[in-house]
Amino acid sequence: MHSHCRPRPVSILLFVLALQGGAGVADDKSATLRANGQTTSATQRVLFARPALDKGSGHRTTVKSGDTAYPVVVVQGTPYQMGYHLGGLTRDEIQRFVPPVLEGIAKSLDVTQSELQEVWSRTAAFADDRVEQELAGLADGAGLPLAMLQALHAVPLLMPYSCSSIAAWGQATEDGHLYQTRNLDWSLEIGAHEFPV
Numbered sequence: 001m002h003s004h005c006r007p008r009p010v011s012i013l014l015f016v017l018a019l020q021g022g023a024g025v026a027d028d029k030s031a032t033l034r035a036n037g038q039t040t041s042a043t044q045r046v047l048f049a050r051p052a053l054d055k056g057s058g059h060r061t062t063v064k065s066g067d068t069a070y071p072v073v074v075v076q077g078t079p080y081q082m083g084y085h086l087g088g089l090t091r092d093e094i095q096r097f098v099p100p101v102l103e104g105i106a107k108s109l110d111v112t113q114s115e116l117q118e119v120w121s122r123t124a125a126f127a128d129d130r131v132e133q134e135l136a137g138l139a140d141g142a143g144l145p146l147a148m149l150q151a152l153h154a155v156p157l158l159m160p161y162s163c164s165s166i167a168a169w170g171q172a173t174e175d176g177h178l179y180q181t182r183n184l185d186w187s188l189e190i191g192a193h194e195f196p197v
Contacts, residue, residue: 055077055078055081056075056076056077056078056081056082056084056085057075057076057077057085058073058074058075058076058082058085058086058088058089059073059074059089060072060073060074060089061074070196071196073086073089073090075089078133079129079130079131079133079134079137080133080134080136080137081137082134082137083133083134083135083136083137083138083139083140083141084137084138084140084141085137085141086134086137086138086141087137087138087139087140087141087142087143087144088141088142089141090142091141091142091143093195094138094142094144095142095143095144096195097191097192097194097195098142098144098148098149098152099144099148100191101152101190101191101192102116102148102151102152102155104189104190105152105155105159105190106151109155109158109159111158113147113148113151116151116152116154116155116158117147117150117151117154119154119157119158120150120151120153120154121150123154123157124150135149135150135153163182163183163184163185164182164183164185165180165181165182165183166180166181166182167179167180167181168180
């Protein structure tokens with residue numbers, strides 16, 4: 001097993017509180033993606049037409065536990081709006097983290113970013129449209145190409161990670177809102193622990 005695939009004792013905690021405000025689901029893109037086999041730039045422009053950013057909000061805060069403070073980003077709105085605000089509020093971290101990590105992972109997997117994009121394109125037809133909308137907002141807010149974020153999101157489809165996640169909403173929470181947390185069991189060489197938001 002490659003060193004980047006082994007579970008590590010150190011996990012990175014990503015904690016995002018997402019308060020969904022409205023359906024915000026765009027036209028179904030699944031049939032188009034399946035018909036094309038993959039997403040072209042022209043198709044992406046049509047499928048991910050950016051909505052007006054007239055609503056939604058977000059802010060950064062910290063949660064303290066003893067001597068440790070954990071950064072938290074809280075966003076609200078449609079999937080695109082939440083992604084846009086998350087991207088804007090974490091722009092510096094995303095721009096410093098994503099490009100070198102994507103390059104390093106592609107090299108360690110011996111795949112090109114184009115091949116990662118192909119993996120994303122083949123599986124995106126089966127993903128909820130809200131995921132694509134949030135990624136489009138994240139790309140716009142962070143100032144990175146959408147294809148780069150899609151390629152990074154294809155990585156877990158190729159690697160045997162041991163990550164864990166949990167989400168609760170509705171009657172499972174005191175206020176009915178969605179709360180989600182996920183730990184990433186990535187190797188320390190990737191450097192994700194330097195970006196705990």
